[in-house]
Amino acid sequence: MGTYSVAEVIVYPVKACRGISVSSAAISATGFLYDREWMVVNADNGRLIAMARAPKLALVQPSLPAAAFTGDLLPDDAVLEINAPGMIPLKVPLKRSSMTGKAKGGNRGSVVDVVVFTWSGQGVDEGPDAATWWSTYLGCNARFVRFDSGEDHGFAEILTSQIASLWQASLEEVNTHFPNAPLAMNRFRPNIIVHGPSAFEEDKWHTFTITHNYGTTLKFHYVMPRALCKVPTINMEQPDGTGEEPLKTLGTYRSGKHLGLNKGNGKQTYFGSYFVCSSTLNKKSMSHRAVCVAPGDTLDVLEMA
Numbered sequence: 001m002g003t004y005s006v007a008e009v010i011v012y013p014v015k016a017c018r019g020i021s022v023s024s025a026a027i028s029a030t031g032f033l034y035d036r037e038w039m040v041v042n043a044d045n046g047r048l049i050a051m052a053r054a055p056k057l058a059l060v061q062p063s064l065p066a067a068a069f070t071g072d073l074l075p076d077d078a079v080l081e082i083n084a085p086g087m088i089p090l091k092v093p094l095k096r097s098s099m100t101g102k103a104k105g106g107n108r109g110s111v112v113d114v115v116v117f118t119w120s121g122q123g124v125d126e127g128p129d130a131a132t133w134w135s136t137y138l139g140c141n142a143r144f145v146r147f148d149s150g151e152d153h154g155f156a157e158i159l160t161s162q163i164a165s166l167w168q169a170s171l172e173e174v175n176t177h178f179p180n181a182p183l184a185m186n187r188f189r190p191n192i193i194v195h196g197p198s199a200f201e202e203d204k205w206h207t208f209t210i211t212h213n214y215g216t217t218l219k220f221h222y223v224m225p226r227a228l229c230k231v232p233t234i235n236m237e238q239p240d241g242t243g244e245e246p247l248k249t250l251g252t253y254r255s256g257k258h259l260g261l262n263k264g265n266g267k268q269t270y271f272g273s274y275f276v277c278s279s280t281l282n283k284k285s286m287s288h289r290a291v292c293v294a295p296g297d298t299l300d301v302l303e304m305a
Contacts, residue, residue, distance in 0.1 A: 001301035004196030006210060007168055008295055011069060012189065013080060015039040016051040017060040018236070019189065024294040026071035027218065027280050031163050032191060032293075033071055034064060036147075038080070038092075038126070039116070040134050043141040046114045052230040054138055055239035060084045068094065070292055082133075090133040092126050092144070100124055100148075106131070112145050122148050162223050165202060166190035166272040173199035174271070177249050187232040187246075190272055194299060202273040203259070206303040212292050218279040222305070225261065226272040 010019040015036040025032045040049045040057070051057045063081045067074055074094060082090040097109030101124075104110055108127030114120065123145030125131075130144035166188055175182040185193065194202075203225065211217045228250070233243040250269045252258075257266035280291055 001304060002197065004194055004299045004301075006192060006293060006295055006297040006299055007195035008193040009293055010189075010191055010193070011035045012191075013037055013062040013064060014060065014082065015048065016054075016057045017062055017082075018058065019186065020063065020069075022069045022294075023066070024292045025069045027163075027277050027291050027293060028071075029280055030147075031277070032069075034068055035191065038062075038144060038146050039114075039123070040138070040142050041112070041114050041123070041145055043131065043135075043143045046112060046143075048114070048116045049138065049140075049142060050229075050231075051234060051239075052241065054140075055234050055241035056084075056138070058234055058236045058239040060137075064094070084137050087133065087137050090130060092130055096124070096146075097127075111148065112143060114145060124148050162274040162276055163191045163220070164189065164226055164272055165192040165194065165275055166226075167194045167197045167199065167202050169197060169199040170202065170271070174246055174250065178246065183232070183246055184236065186236045187234065188228075188272060189231065192293070196299075204304045205273070205275075205301055206305050208275075208299055208301045210293050211298045211300070212294060213297060214292065216291065218277050218291065218293065219302075220275040221278050223274040223276055225259070225270040226274055228269045228271055232271075 008021055009025045010021050011025055011032050011034060012019040013034045016039065041047060042049060061083045065074060065078050068078065076095055078094045079091040080094060097103065099109035101111055102109065106125065106128060108125060110125045112123045112125050114123045126144040126146060131142060134142040134144050171183065171185055206222045207219065209217050209219050228247060233245060233247055234241055235243070247269055250271060254269050254271055255266060256268045256270065259270060
């Protein structure tokens, strides 16, 4: 079927903010460790504050200790650090609060009702300092929440068990329509970038394996095509949220109608695909480095649609 290589692995600790290109990333039952583990919500109704509504989130850069991505043990004082223009760094402890589920509303560890598009559930508040930082930066009443590891269906499971994958050749094909201003890959926010397959071949892949350089092989299964929201129209270096491209152009040949997808009215645009790692999907805990994916790993296609 074909043998290719993983070109890049990207983890997005805070949903709707910048990602981190990592040298190795461990996979758990909910996808890559720390991927979309946190998000910013409207303090009044618990709804996710998405980049489409707050484009300046594109300038927010989270960072984590390298060992966090491989699942290694971390010191008790390890932090998630968040930087944004004009703001002092926000540092949030990675160690969960001992008061999780017990703290009163607004304090670190208190349970927060959250809404992510059509899904609703619970998250854990990261406290008043984080809330003040985000409220100041965004200019609205915000809270910073983390997925509740005690819930069977926390928002991290909903958002990250499906790993977004995109082939380098697919972006190169799209950029033939924009020769004077080629689009950066970060507009599409993939987790795994694959080098080698032809453009849009991800539409046809059903099952593939990734063999890590430690020798462990993980199996991935196709879930669905990746529907695009407004985010790809946002320039991640100068976000203003006023553009139309590339959605306007992609809509002429990558809509549900063009791809034969019976979803909605056929006008939704698709680019990239979602896959799940069936090797870890139903396991509550895994050994650390044994389940890593890294750039340079070998990818073998087993089944195509």
